[in-house]
Amino acid sequence: MINTATDQARLLDVKKAIEQGEIGTGLDNNKTLTKTKALDLYRALMGQRKTGILRDMVAKTPANYLLVQTVTQLRQLVDDLEKEAFVALDTETTGLNVYQDEIVGLSISLPTTDYHVYIPVAHKTGKQLKRELVLEALRPMLEDPKIGKVLHNAKFDIHMLIRHGVRMRGLLHDTRIAMALLNENEPSYALKNLATKYGKYFGFQEESHTFEELFGKTRFDNVALDVALVYAAKDTHVTLGLYKWQMEHLQKRSKLQQLHRDMENALVDVCVDMEQTGLLIDRTYAAEYGEELRTEIAEAEAQLQEAFGDINFNSPAQLAKVLYDHLKLPDNNKRSTDVKTLKALQGEHDGIKALLDYRGLTKLLGTYVDALPEKIQTDGRLHGSFNQVQTVTGRFSSNDPNLQNLPPKARKLVIAPEGMLILGSDFSQIEPRILAHLSGDEHFREPYLLGQDLYSTLASQVFKVPIEECGDGTTYRKKMKIGLLAVMYGTSMFTLSQQLGISVEEAQRFIRDFFTTYPGVHAFILSVHDFVKKNEYVETIDGRKRRFPGHREQAKAYDALARKICSITMTDEVPSNFWKIQEIPRSLKEEYQKVKGPVESVRRQSVNAIIQGTAADIMKKALLQVHAYCKGKGWNLFATVHDEALMLVSEQITPVEVQELETCMLSALALDVPMKVDTELMYRWGEGVKKAEWFQRHAA
DNA sequence: TACTTAGGCCAC
DNA sequence: AAACGTGGCCTAAGTA
8 A cells, every 4th residue: 555645755756866867876775776677666656656646536536526327317417407507518538639539428517506427428337328318418408509618628529529419509618718818828728737726716725637647548438437537527627616716807807808708719619610621632633743742852862862972861960960071061150951051052062952952842742742631531621720829929820730831832732622612811911000000100001091002102211212113023122021020020130131131230220210210110119118017918909918927027127237338338229239348347248138138038029919919819800700701601711821711612602792701801800090801712722813803704 | 669859941 | 149929840869
């Protein structure tokens, strides 16, 4: 029998011994502890600890945790459910693939009658009802939008239920999503970790263990029912507690609550439908294109072998050795083999071009052309995952596979099903427009109000040349585009000078001219820096927050040190060459340098979070409206790429309907400058044609 | 064997 | 001394 306290202590000792390399010190009964022995002991203790915890958990199963194993119990549950306005819900499954795995049990918490059930439906052992029977009994409750459901990461469970023919409705609150809005810096959103960290605020004092910690790689259908009950019923019990605690916080923050209720919570259904729709992949095209790429790669490989010998061309380390040690190419003390460095070396060696070709081809083949068809599910569609709360700014992210970073050549693998079209609507220049709105800068808003090209107008004003010299494709316009990004993201003068191919002094002059031309933009950026220094957070138009805990103190220190340096140099700003100025004490330089990075990083992130986050707010609202519109037509969204919504629509779509879709996007939020949406139609993604041209072509 | 980290690179 | 925001995926190489 293991005594938990001694067990824990011994565990820590062994762990420490392993970590600190204190092997051979005779830890275990004066016997010398070898590394292997220590690891074995550690694993054995971990195993024992796990079974110990599980035994302990089962022994302490609360009286109001109940297994539902018979028809009578199920009937009683259904009766009791009718008294509830909302419930907490969770599914246990064989795995995480929502298109392949299956539900093995459901837990439900009833808040007013205060009990928590686990209904096993496909465990390998123990008395239980059939899944179909249980789901049919629960279907009226699950599909009733008037009965609220509280879940942690609802999207997963909704998908799992769809897999078994039930479309859950009435999502009241998702504790995973609410947590992300309340603290986007949370290190882990696993329910058990949140319970361990915040449980004391809603009645859970003890540490909660994650599935991984308790069961490792075991499938949940292997878990005995007494253990399953105490684990699974606690899930919904905790979810309920978390819900109430989160609501207390949201009710004190009405803007955030509105963001949660009207935007993020509502968006879960959109996200589910979008993922369920999936993408149709042209397998023939992918196979042929793959062969083509393989041929080209083989050619490049032959040239690389000739040039660099028998090494792995995918290995930066092996490449650097050949390039900088054997061939003695100039390395600038970086020894990098990235595109930028290689391009600069292109004149030095004939093999470099082949290497660049090889990189591009293998990336395209390995990440997209070969990889995407492999992810097609049994329904013949590719279902990526879209996460609405994975980014600190509020943007969507996408993974498994990432559908937001397909290069144009890979997008061509995606086609419309028979009788359908792909339609893509994107917000034109949404971030600069938001900057124009937020800064209220009169001159910056001008091109939008007058319907002129933004970059041409800016270039003409900043560079003080006639607008005719700043048209599409001109250097002035290109430079302005880079320059505006630099302003919005707070790029350093060094980086900007590199990007524009000018000197640091010229870059400084460019930025100075920009801010002189648009003083409102400058004032806006400074006011954000000021705000984040005072409040340690910034927020978007819809109240989405990006928090920077600890910034206030660092910013104060930074500004104080800067003032100190300025009083020595008698300048308004710290000179960029301050390291070379003898009069500044070394310790002051070092102190200043230490806080400079983090503080300026927060300042860049804060400006960016407001602009990027507001764009995300607008897109999310647009998606809600587009989704509702599509639903009425029997069409479907299948992806969003930050400023773009992609959907499958009928081949018979009319110009009026396109107009109505654009209105869904445009009415998401009214800014002080007009918004613009561009729509393209296509049979194959990446071969889009502007709507006007499409209808002209298809009218004939 | 299964992980983590680093270098690199795709998107907006 | 370090140099631009938000993400995710690939391979190599080292470690548990």
